[in-house]
Amino acid sequence: CDIQPFREGDINKFPQPVSPFPESRKIETEQNLVDSFESTLKEKLGSDKVSYLREFVCTNGIADLVICEHKKNWEKNLDIGKIPSRWVFALFKLPYRKNFLTNDFAKMAGISRRAALNALRNYSNCGYCIKKGRKDSWEKIKQPIPIANKIYAVEGKLRNWKRALSQAFRYLDYANQSWVVLDKINIKPALENIERFKALNIGLASINSNGEVINHFTSQLKPPRNQLRYWQANAEIAKSFNFLNDFENKCL
Secondary structure (H helix, E strand, O other): OOOOOOOOOHHHHOOOOOOOOOOOOOOOOHHHHHHHHHHHHHHHHOOOOEEEEEEEEEOOEEEEEEEEEEOOOHHHHHHHHHOOHHHHHHHHHOOEOOEEEHHHHHHHHOOOHHHHHHHHHHHHHOOOEEEOOOOOEEEEOOOOOOOEEEEEEEEEEOOOHHHHHHHHHHHOOOOOEEEEEEEHHHOHHHHHOHHHHHHHOOEEEEEOOOOOEEEEEOOOOOOOOOHHHHHHHHHHHHHHHHHHHHHHHHHO
């Protein structure tokens, strides 16, 4: 599933909402902008193979919207959301089906022995590692699997394109593609500096008060820059699903 939300020509495929306001009416708040953009995306892309996460918190800041394209059988891999996100990459790096000592793990992760023991106990509680018969020996018996096939990050702003560009660039540590979405009425300064978006490989789109999206530059899909941040993001995405599942179960 290739999401690429704003490919050239796709604007004609977007549903055109009926609005009593003229196209030139400004969008009142950033929340209104992101609400409208998410609604338009959902009508175009649906929700079967993708999820939409608002105010996504990761080490690189808070993205207004993250679109997660699911891997096959992603529901079976939600256990990574039960592990503190800062420890998931270290779990991934552990050798599979090979014995190791607590001190080996502490050295690999660059942490104290006490912190290593806490992390290993957490891995064990989630079914990824087991304690071996030999004292202080462990084995990883299950590989963590990301739940996201691709991650798209969106930073929405009414007019401050410079700040939006800086924030969107940080999201490329964990995202395959990052976008800035501005109010169309304020898009001119960003268009005059579109070479800066191209140089940083950040997509640029605008949306008007009718919910109509225009693509000005489509950035390239690339692997995330930082594997540690990528695994952290996957853990945070999984955690959000675990929270929703727990909430729904409590309401039944």
